[in-house]
Amino acid sequence: MSYPVTGKPIARPAASAALRYGLAFASVAAALGLARMFLHFHLPQTFIALALSAIAITFWYGGSRAGLLAALLASIVRIYFFEPELNVMSRGLYYLVFLIFALLMSWATRARDELEVRVAERTAELTRANEELRLEIAERKQAEYLIRQVFDTSPDGIAILGRNYRFQRVNPAYELDWEISAKRIVGMHVSDLLGLEMFEKVKSNLERCFAGEHLSYADWFTNPRGRRRYRVVTHSPLQPVAGPVDAVLLIARDFTEHVLASEALRQTQSDLAHVNRVSTMGELTASLAHEVNQPIAAAITDANTCLRWLTRDPPDIDEARAAASRAAKDANRAAEIVSRVRLLFKKGTPQRELVDVNELIREMIVLLRSETTRYSVSVLSDLGTDLPQVMGDRVQLQQVLMNLIINSIDAMKGVDAKRELTIKSKRTENEELMLSLSDTGVGLPPQQADQIFNAFFTTKSHGTGMGLRISRSIVESHGGRLWATDNLPRGASFHLTLSTKAEAHE
Amino acid sequence: MATQSKTKLVAIVDDDDLMRGALQGLLKAVGLPARAFASAEEFLTSGQYRETACLIADIRMPGMSGLELQAKLNAEHCRIPTIFITAHGDAKMRMQALRAGAVEFMAKPFDDEVLLESVRAALES
Numbered sequence: 001m002s003y004p005v006t007g008k009p010i011a012r013p014a015a016s017a018a019l020r021y022g023l024a025f026a027s028v029a030a031a032l033g034l035a036r037m038f039l040h041f042h043l044p045q046t047f048i049a050l051a052l053s054a055i056a057i058t059f060w061y062g063g064s065r066a067g068l069l070a071a072l073l074a075s076i077v078r079i080y081f082f083e084p085e086l087n088v089m090s091r092g093l094y095y096l097v098f099l100i101f102a103l104l105m106s107w108a109t110r111a112r113d114e115l116e117v118r119v120a121e122r123t124a125e126l127t128r129a130n131e132e133l134r135l136e137i138a139e140r141k142q143a144e145y146l147i148r149q150v151f152d153t154s155p156d157g158i159a160i161l162g163r164n165y166r167f168q169r170v171n172p173a174y175e176l177d178w179e180i181s182a183k184r185i186v187g188m189h190v191s192d193l194l195g196l197e198m199f200e201k202v203k204s205n206l207e208r209c210f211a212g213e214h215l216s217y218a219d220w221f222t223n224p225r226g227r228r229r230y231r232v233v234t235h236s237p238l239q240p241v242a243g244p245v246d247a248v249l250l251i252a253r254d255f256t257e258h259v260l261a262s263e264a265l266r267q268t269q270s271d272l273a274h275v276n277r278v279s280t281m282g283e284l285t286a287s288l289a290h291e292v293n294q295p296i297a298a299a300i301t302d303a304n305t306c307l308r309w310l311t312r313d314p315p316d317i318d319e320a321r322a323a324a325s326r327a328a329k330d331a332n333r334a335a336e337i338v339s340r341v342r343l344l345f346k347k348g349t350p351q352r353e354l355v356d357v358n359e360l361i362r363e364m365i366v367l368l369r370s371e372t373t374r375y376s377v378s379v380l381s382d383l384g385t386d387l388p389q390v391m392g393d394r395v396q397l398q399q400v401l402m403n404l405i406i407n408s409i410d411a412m413k414g415v416d417a418k419r420e421l422t423i424k425s426k427r428t429e430n431e432e433l434m435l436s437l438s439d440t441g442v443g444l445p446p447q448q449a450d451q452i453f454n455a456f457f458t459t460k461s462h463g464t465g466m467g468l469r470i471s472r473s474i475v476e477s478h479g480g481r482l483w484a485t486d487n488l489p490r491g492a493s494f495h496l497t498l499s500t501k502a503e504a505h506e
Numbered sequence: 507m508a509t510q511s512k513t514k515l516v517a518i519v520d521d522d523d524l525m526r527g528a529l530q531g532l533l534k535a536v537g538l539p540a541r542a543f544a545s546a547e548e549f550l551t552s553g554q555y556r557e558t559a560c561l562i563a564d565i566r567m568p569g570m571s572g573l574e575l576q577a578k579l580n581a582e583h584c585r586i587p588t589i590f591i592t593a594h595g596d597a598k599m600r601m602q603a604l605r606a607g608a609v610e611f612m613a614k615p616f617d618d619e620v621l622l623e624s625v626r627a628a629l630e631s
Binding site: 146301302330374 | 520524525527528529531532534535536538544546566567568569614615616618
């Protein structure tokens, strides 16, 4: 059995029912026509083969129902036009052949339909995957562009360092920092770029980063041309897949200007504080001279007394010794005061040391004793016991106390009533010390309580308006606060806190 | 008039411990009995001012000053020959002290011979 096959590729337009059933009639009619033509030319009878072809074509193009219709039509045509005389047996056999053929074709059509559906699904899937892939590539390109842009235009030096401590990649800022081309840096060992000394310093940081730690540090770096820069360097471990750190991402930010500016600022503040100390001490000259003069006068008297005991006949050695030791004690007192004063006059960079605040208060009370006596100010102190020491600059803290005490004295000078300065120290919660100085003076200017801390704010005819401003910045540089409140019933109170734990911030 | 005391006690009033010690030592070396007080108030409350033949006092002290002490004693008709020793004496203060009956007004550091002469003079007056 053979059937003609059209060579065209299978296209399956959604044909209408009329077309599909029409195909059944047309194909069976064509089979009938061809078979009759064969008979006419006395050729062998071929209707069965042609009918099967017609059924096959109809199934293929018209679907199962049209195909079954074609099978039915072919059976009818065969009975009426060919061998109608056949017996029931052979007629049934023909029916069976058409039926089996129709079923086979029906199965084949369905299989083909399923295949087509599957092909369509796969095609859609592939199209989708293709689209996703295309988007991903575009996104990656975008991300890569961004990364490259960041890498190339970042003002921070960026470098990637392999486990062998050799540079894998550096950005233009990094080239500029070191004044060496990226081409030369890549492949270079860190120690060759930084120098051995610097390498020894940063080696442990790199090791920690290779062990998986993210860290940063700051230091001065000198490039091969001798240019010194202060950099804050960050090390981040690069670990694209789980496992050991593959490389270190190194980002170096130049903080030179910042550091220089803050150093200059600190220097200026220190200079200003010094000027304030010197000018304050200048105002205190008379009192300070008296403080020194007093023990010197006593020393002279004691020395003369000693001579008297020695020039007696017979000399009284025991009394002379007692007088001489008093003289020595007097001279020591004078020397002590001079050295304290000299310390305050000294110009120097701020030092950080552990300071006993109560001792500082006592020293200042002694140093300013003449000044308080001069203006008939009685000083009461209520100093807390077991106060922790604070980390700070002794001279600057003394300066704050001096400024505050002198302010209080100034505030009480013109008051014709009890003049009392009370100095308290105590420990507060949150690991702080609190100092309070309360006076019975004229009090704070109303509505301007906080303005007194502004630069050049003064209520005194001889004031520079810098004392409180400087005091506040000193206290703040020690991690504390300085503020003022009214003292009841009269006067003002100044309070300051000092941190006993945290290292003071610059 | 000052009452002549048998003991001829010299009183020293100075807030500075070193100065008190030095003055007491000096008087002891010349055989004069002396008592020292850290403040004018302490001297007044001691009740010994009636027996005092000579007073050596500082002017500037916390609390009552030397001049105030002098005024107070004068008010109680207790005129003790007084020698002032001060580190910051000015002419005005000096005049005030002398007018109120002070016998001497000395600046620190002072000449011990001059002081002792004044003390002896006060005791013999």
